Amino acid sequence: MGYELKLRVWRGDASGGGLNEYAVQVEEGEVVLDAIHRLQATQAGDLAVRWNCKAGKCGSCSAEINGRPRLMCMTRLADFAEGDVITVTPMRSFPVIRDLVTDVSYNYEKAREVPSFAPTPRDPDGKRRMMQVDVERGQEFRKCIECFLCQNTCHVVRDHDHNKPAFAGPRFFLRYAELDMHPLDTNDRRKLSQDAAGLGMCNITKCCTEVCPEGIKITDNAIIPMKERVADRKYDPVVWLGSKIFKRGDRASREEV
Amino acid sequence: MTDTTGSPDTTGSTAADAPTRHPMTGNRLTAEAAAEGHGFEEHAYDVVVIGAGGAGLRAAIAAHDAGARTAIVCKSLLGKAHTVMAEGGIAAAMGNAYPEDNWKVHFRDTMRGGKMLNHWRMAELHAQEAPERVLELEEWGALFDRTSDGLISQRDFGGHRYARLAHVGDRTGLEMIRTLQQRAVALGIDVFMECTITEIFKTPSDEGERVSGAFGYWRETGRFIVFKTPSVVLATGGIGKSYRVTSNSWEYTGDGHALALRTGASLINMEFVQFHPTGMVWPPSVRGILVTESVRGDGGVLRNSEGKRFMFDYIPEYFKGETADNEEEADRWYEDKTNNRRPPELLPRDEVARAINSEIKADRGSPHGGVFLDIASRRDAEFIQRRLPSMYHQFKELADVDITAEPMEIGPTCHYVMGGVEVDPDTGASSVEGLYAAGEVAGGMHGSNRLGGNSLSDLLVFGNRAGIDAAQTALKSSNQSLQVRDEEVRAAAERALAPFSIAGGENPYTIQYNLQDLMQNLVGIIRKSDELSTSLREIEALKERASRLSVEGNRQYNPGWHLALDLSNMLLVSECIATAALERQESRGGHTRDDFPGPDPHWGGRNLVLTLGDDGRVELRHQPLPAMPEELQDLFEAQP
Numbered sequence: 001m002g003y004e005l006k007l008r009v010w011r012g013d014a015s016g017g018g019l020n021e022y023a024v025q026v027e028e029g030e031v032v033l034d035a036i037h038r039l040q041a042t043q044a045g046d047l048a049v050r051w052n053c054k055a056g057k058c059g060s061c062s063a064e065i066n067g068r069p070r071l072m073c074m075t076r077l078a079d080f081a082e083g084d085v086i087t088v089t090p091m092r093s094f095p096v097i098r099d100l101v102t103d104v105s106y107n108y109e110k111a112r113e114v115p116s117f118a119p120t121p122r123d124p125d126g127k128r129r130m131m132q133v134d135v136e137r138g139q140e141f142r143k144c145i146e147c148f149l150c151q152n153t154c155h156v157v158r159d160h161d162h163n164k165p166a167f168a169g170p171r172f173f174l175r176y177a178e179l180d181m182h183p184l185d186t187n188d189r190r191k192l193s194q195d196a197a198g199l200g201m202c203n204i205t206k207c208c209t210e211v212c213p214e215g216i217k218i219t220d221n222a223i224i225p226m227k228e229r230v231a232d233r234k235y236d237p238v239v240w241l242g243s244k245i246f247k248r249g250d251r252a253s254r255e256e257v
Numbered sequence: 258m259t260d261t262t263g264s265p266d267t268t269g270s271t272a273a274d275a276p277t278r279h280p281m282t283g284n285r286l287t288a289e290a291a292a293e294g295h296g297f298e299e300h301a302y303d304v305v306v307i308g309a310g311g312a313g314l315r316a317a318i319a320a321h322d323a324g325a326r327t328a329i330v331c332k333s334l335l336g337k338a339h340t341v342m343a344e345g346g347i348a349a350a351m352g353n354a355y356p357e358d359n360w361k362v363h364f365r366d367t368m369r370g371g372k373m374l375n376h377w378r379m380a381e382l383h384a385q386e387a388p389e390r391v392l393e394l395e396e397w398g399a400l401f402d403r404t405s406d407g408l409i410s411q412r413d414f415g416g417h418r419y420a421r422l423a424h425v426g427d428r429t430g431l432e433m434i435r436t437l438q439q440r441a442v443a444l445g446i447d448v449f450m451e452c453t454i455t456e457i458f459k460t461p462s463d464e465g466e467r468v469s470g471a472f473g474y475w476r477e478t479g480r481f482i483v484f485k486t487p488s489v490v491l492a493t494g495g496i497g498k499s500y501r502v503t504s505n506s507w508e509y510t511g512d513g514h515a516l517a518l519r520t521g522a523s524l525i526n527m528e529f530v531q532f533h534p535t536g537m538v539w540p541p542s543v544r545g546i547l548v549t550e551s552v553r554g555d556g557g558v559l560r561n562s563e564g565k566r567f568m569f570d571y572i573p574e575y576f577k578g579e580t581a582d583n584e585e586e587a588d589r590w591y592e593d594k595t596n597n598r599r600p601p602e603l604l605p606r607d608e609v610a611r612a613i614n615s616e617i618k619a620d621r622g623s624p625h626g627g628v629f630l631d632i633a634s635r636r637d638a639e640f641i642q643r644r645l646p647s648m649y650h651q652f653k654e655l656a657d658v659d660i661t662a663e664p665m666e667i668g669p670t671c672h673y674v675m676g677g678v679e680v681d682p683d684t685g686a687s688s689v690e691g692l693y694a695a696g697e698v699a700g701g702m703h704g705s706n707r708l709g710g711n712s713l714s715d716l717l718v719f720g721n722r723a724g725i726d727a728a729q730t731a732l733k734s735s736n737q738s739l740q741v742r743d744e745e746v747r748a749a750a751e752r753a754l755a756p757f758s759i760a761g762g763e764n765p766y767t768i769q770y771n772l773q774d775l776m777q778n779l780v781g782i783i784r785k786s787d788e789l790s791t792s793l794r795e796i797e798a799l800k801e802r803a804s805r806l807s808v809e810g811n812r813q814y815n816p817g818w819h820l821a822l823d824l825s826n827m828l829l830v831s832e833c834i835a836t837a838a839l840e841r842q843e844s845r846g847g848h849t850r851d852d853f854p855g856p857d858p859h860w861g862g863r864n865l866v867l868t869l870g871d872d873g874r875v876e877l878r879h880q881p882l883p884a885m886p887e888e889l890q891d892l893f894e895a896q897p
Contacts, residue, residue, distance in 0.1 A: 013813065029540020031655070041766035045817030046810025050334070052506040055546045055651060057431065058337045074654055097477055098814040108335065108450075116443035117398035127351075128395055129407030135400045139425065142400055142432060146336055182398070 002027045003082050005035055009047070010089040013098045019087065026077055032086065033061055033072035036100075048099035056213060059147030063100050064089045069149040069211045091152040092159075107148050110168045113196065114175050115257040119184045134183040141178040141222055143214045144171060150208035150218060156201050167198035170208035170218050177222035180229060188254035194230045199223070294743035297481040297750070302328045302447075303731035304724070305471055305486040307454050307513065310338035311430075311716030312696025312723075313492030314437035315390075319724025320490070321446050325731050327724075328484065329441065330449040330473065332508050336438045339494050339506055340716065343430025344549035344647065346412055346422025347717070348710030349387035353404055354411040355594065358419040360384040365892050367711060369575075370416040370605045371675070371704025372846045373861060374526070377885040378682035379702040383711070383718050390717035391423045399436040401425055413554040416605040416708040418579070419594065427549050427645045433713055451476040454512070455822060456749045457489055457520045457692065460740040466521070467734075468691030470741040472749040476819060479812025481750050485741055487734045488727035490685070491517060491678060491694040492720065496530075496834070498769075499827045500671035501777035504536055504547040510823040511830030513698035517678045518829060518869040522687035525700040525864045525880075527676035527830075528837035529847040531707055532782050534559075534609035536670025538627035543655045545670040548630065548648060550709040552665075553602045555644050556591055557632035559613065560664065561621035567628075568601035571612035576604055607706040607846050610669040614782050617668065627668035633661055669782055673712065675703045675847055676837070679866060685723030691730060695723035705846025756821040762807035765821040772799055772827060780835050785851045789839040796832050803828060832875050837865045840877055 005026045008019045022043060024035050033051055040047045052058040054073045061072040066087050080086060094102035122128055150170040157163050168176075176193040179185050193199045204227075206219040216222075304320040306313045309331035320327040331338065350363040363384035368375050391409065395401065401423050402410040413420045425432040441448070453473050460469035471484045493513030497505025514524060535548040553559075561567045572580045580601050581587035587600035602609065613628050623629055632641055638661035642649050645660070652658040652665060677700035678687050685693045696716045703711065756765070779792035803824050808817040843857035844850050863879050870876045 027541055029656075030542040034542045040816060041764070041770070045764060045766065045808060046815040048814035048816060052333055052337045052339070052508065053342050054506070055342070055543070056654065057428070057647065058341045058506075060333065060337050076655070101477075101814050103477075104334070111439075112442055116439060119396060119398075122392075122396075127392065127408055130400075130403060131407050132403040132405075132410075135403060138400050139402075142425070142435065143428065144435075145341075145431065146435075179398075182400070 005077065006085040007035055007039065008085055008087040009036070009039070009100070011044075011047070011099050012096065014096060017096070017099075019089075030077050031073055032065055032075040032077065032088065035077065035086070036072060036088065048097070048101045050101055057145060059145030059213075062091055062147045062149050062152065064091060069153050071147055071149070071213050074213055091148070093152040093154075093157055094148075104148055106164055107146070107151055107169070107171065110172050111175075113168065114172060114179070115187055115189060115192070117179060117182065118186045118255075120186055128184065130183045137181045137221070138178045140216055141174040143216055144174055145214060146171065147213060149211045149213065153207045153211045154202075155205065155207060156198075163198075163201065167201050170202070170223065172197060173199060173202065173226060174216065174218060174222045177226045180226060186254050188233075188256045190230045190233045191256055193226060194234075199226060199230060202227075295483065295746035295750075297483050297746065299483040299485065300328065301485040302326050303486065304328070304488045304490065304727045305330060305484045306490040306492055306724070307331075307471070307516075308338065308492035308494060308696070308698075309333075309335055309438075309448065310340035310492060310494055310696065311433055311437060311713060312698075312720035313338070313490070314434070314441050315717050315720030316490045316492055316693075316695050316724035316727065317446050318437065318440055318444065319721045320488075320728040321444050323725050323728035323732075325488075325728035327728070328447045328449060330452050330454055330471075330484070332451065332453050332476070332512075334450050335448050336434055338434060339508060340430045340434045340713070342504065342506070342547060343433070343713055344427040344547065345414055345551045345554065346424030346429045346710050347387070347391055347433065347713040348414065348417060348422050348708065349391045349714055350384060350419075350421055351388040351391065351409060351411065351423070353408040354421070355419040358421055361892055362418050363387070363421065364889070366417050367708060368704070368893070370708040370711075371706050372856065373704065374845065374864070374882065375704030376682050376701035376883060377889060378883070379719070381889065382682060382722070383702060383715060386718045386721075387714040390714065390721065394433065394436050394717075397436050397440040399425075399432050401432070412551060413591075413603065414550055414709045415553065415603040415609065417710065418599075422554075422710040424551070426643075427551050427647050429713065449482070452482060453819065453822070454516065455753055457516055458741050458745055459520065459689070460738075462690060464690060466689070468520070468689060469739040472746060474753060477814055479815065479818070481753070483741060483746055485739055486731070487739055488691050488693065488731040490723050490727050491692070491698050492696050493698045495674045495697040496827070496830045497671045497674070499772055499776045499831045500781070501773040502536065502545040502669075503671040504533060504545055505671065511826045512823065513694060514677060514833070515826035515829045517687060517689075517692065517694060517698075518833075518867070520689050520692055521869075522689045522692055522694075523679045524676060524833055524867045525679045526705070526837075527674070527700075527833045527867055528841050528865060529675035529705045530671060530834060531606055531673040531675060531847045532610040532669040533672035534606055534613050534669055535630055535667040536672075537651075537656065538623070538666050538668045539625035539656060546651070546655070547670065547672065548665060548667050549645070550606070552630060552632050552645060552648060553600075555632065555640075556635045557602070557630055558600070558635065559602050559609070560629045560631055561616045562623060563621060566602075567616055567621070568604070568609065568612055571608065571615070572601050572604070573608060576608070580604060605706055605708060607849075610782060611849060613667075613669055623666040625666050627666040629664040630667045631664035633663055638662075671777075673697060673707055674834075675705060675707055676700045676834070683722065684726035685719050686726060686730075691734075693723040693727045695719040705848060753822060756806060756808045756818055757812075759805060759807045762805045763802055765803075765806050765808060765817055765824055768799055768803050768806060769820060769824060769827070772796075772824075772831060775799070776831055776834075780831070780838055783849050783851050784838050786839065789835055792835045793832065793839070796828060796835060800828050829875070833867045836875050836877055837867060840865055
């Protein structure tokens with residue numbers, strides 16, 4: 001049943017730090033976060049770690065486990081051999097605050113840059129109508145739990161901090177795509193996603209999709225279609241002309257923001 | 258490796274370079290803070306909302322829209338609050354699935370589910386306003402599942418006569434929090450993330466005393482922060498972390514309940530704690546994690562080790578008229594609700610949790626001490642994966658169980674506290690001027706038991722109402738008259754640092770562990786007089802131990818220190834629960850007494866109100882239930 005797990009955990013802060021070795025008693029069916037909690041409760045009371053739901057729903061406990069970006073609450077110890085040493089380090093693309101906690105404010109800054117949803121008016125009975133098939137694409141993207149593992153993994157910013165100001169990252173390409181595919185939105189964010197959000201910097205290597213704990217097909221279903229929509233707007237003369245001629249107050253001629 | 262044995266004054270490297278904007282939030286920091294009397298960062302707002310779950314975000318949006326300068330202060334990152342865990346949906350009588358549904362039916366279901374102990378006015382407002390609050394979410398970008406004619410789809414849940422839960426698969430809470438979060442960001446409301454409030458300040462006023470501010474610390478740096486504000490909205494959620502088996506996260510330490518008590522407000526209905534019937538039981542590390550009621554709403558049934566659908570044996574007299582007494586009728590109900598009665602698996606949560614508990618005690622449980630929840634044999638795999646994607650994912654990833662092929666093992670888990678701050682039903686105002694409560698931290702709405710789906714709607718309806726009134730109160734009062742005295746601030750800082758001043762004391766994690774065991778074993782689903790008395794003595798002993806605990810390390814992002822401060826809230830709230838549970842000599846809703854097994858009309862007409870005495874002891878008094886107007890009373894006689 002239970003055994004003694006060898007754990008290496010990065011301890012330190014912005015000024016520096018290193019891997020500390022611990023031995024922690026663990027039980028059948030546990031996940032890495034359980035081991036971290038037991039370590040905290042018995043040997044390292046001040047070990048800094050974020051967590052909330054412990055069920056893969058809130059996206060708080062992101063870290064790198066043996067170098068792989070994952071949620072600690074969804075990484076089962078049974079996936080490792082009992083003799084294996086498990087190494088837990090903070091997400092690398094964000095500045096460390098302390099131990100496993102990083103400063104993820106980059107993501108909150110990027111969130112503020114996305115112009116919000118602007119719907120068409122309600123139907124006369126005060127309700128809105130959308131068909132299930134039309135909301136499903138957006139629903140896939142709204143499964144995002146904002147764990148920021150995709151942001152952490154994306155090679156455009158990983159080890160390239162200088163790209164951060166011009167690059168919103170996969171999480172926010174999801175958001176741009178979600179709004180662009182929303183049946184009732186009246187804003188057109190295609191130019192913005194290309195210019196300010198840096199959609200063009202993504203060269204679709206799919207690293208983000210690989211680490212998404214929700215299994216969202218970020219590259220195939222959001223980024224590539226969004227790139228196509230940007231290209232449509234930019235290079236299709238019929239679309240360009242149409243946008244100049246038809247000025248209607250509905251979604252057919254969206255307002256560029 | 259850093260030195261973790263530094264003095265409590267060490268606040269880490271970020272202390273040196275004082276930024277003008279906080280690095281996490283972008284909020285402006287007052288550069289002159291150090292020059293002021295107490296020396297801590299200080300902010301002035303019209304409304305400060307504590308908590309960023311559904312109620313907190315909705316309150317902040319309402320306060321902002323009412324013209325108040327508003328701040329949200331939350332313990333975790335924005336978007337991580339417990340609302341994210343809600344799965345099933347938002348109860349609102351929109352009539353999309355059944356045109357015969359309306360607020361009166363919803364009101365009646367809510368009151369009956371709460372065994373008539375609900376504040377009728379809250380239940381009325383809730384049922385009336387929930388539909389518009391849901392439509393508003395759609396206005397802000399929420400993408401609910403649709404009916405075939407394009408309206409918001411509504412699903413079945415326990416205790417609701419008609420299918421009325423607006424939902425997004427089984428991740429409705431995530432959709433709701435993300436929508437509100439994106440709305441709050443779009444409005445430019447200031448958010449203080451990973452910031453914990455430990456005290457609320459008061460100042461003399463015409464009527465006696467009123468709220469004047471709040472004190473807290475940044476988790477990131479351990480530095481203190483002071484808010485000057487005439488209105489504080491508590492939206493801190495519940496208390497579940499005081500129990501061993503719970504669906505609640507680390508944040509649920511009863512902060513708002515304790516802050517309200519210490520500020521002079523009262524709590525009601527604290528004896529009523531909801532044990533959700535279906536939490537995971539295996540493996541041990543996931544024990545307590547929620548399994549949504551939608552599994553039953555979508556056709557799942559409960560079976561014991563003999564394979565029997567045992568809920569038919571547990572239909573109480575009170576619900577006989579509306580509950581199917583045979584499997585054939587129960588199964589027909591999913592297709593035809595007009596001519597069939599509801600399956601007993603969809604009785605209110607208190608009834609189902611007690612029934613499961615009895616089956617387990619009678620040795621008819623599953624191998625790991627639960628019972629079986631079976632949807633695999635009732636619905637096809639495609640349906641299950643489409644309707645319950647996150648349940649499928651959760652069991653597959655954490656328990657190696659394929660819920661489309663085999664039954665789940667489940668058992669009761671501490672999920673929700675019906676009790677909370679006693680508030681004015683229309684405004685969410687507590688008895689202390691300027692102090693509001695909304696959402697789980699407020700009491701009265703759900704009576705002795707909450708129906709599934711009524712929580713998310715509660716957050717929206719009463720978050721909105723509290724936010725509006727908090728803003729109006731603030732805009733009426735002038736900030737100049739508010740006083741936050743330097744010596745009070747310094748005293749608050751000293752209290753917060755006290756755990757660092759004791760060397761060689763006990764570890765806060767051990768005390769929390771002991772409290773969780775105590776509450777689970779002595780103040781759990783089934784309660785007894787002698788065990789409750791014992792629990793109060795043991796809580797007293799834990800309080801004493803907690804006064805001598807030590808924490809290691811320094812003030813920067815130190816969970817041990819944070820827990821030490823949260824512990825005093827958990828202990829106080831636990832004492833309230835045990836005190837009220839001992840007093841109420843009947844069984845009703847989320848309070849079951851082995852020694853008083855049935856409901857008692859005498860107790861059905863009264864609330865238990867808890868306050869904090871000058872000596873720091875919890876005081877209890879009885880209070881008659883508010884009288885329901887006749888036109889609402891008629892609703893209970895007219896229908897089956």
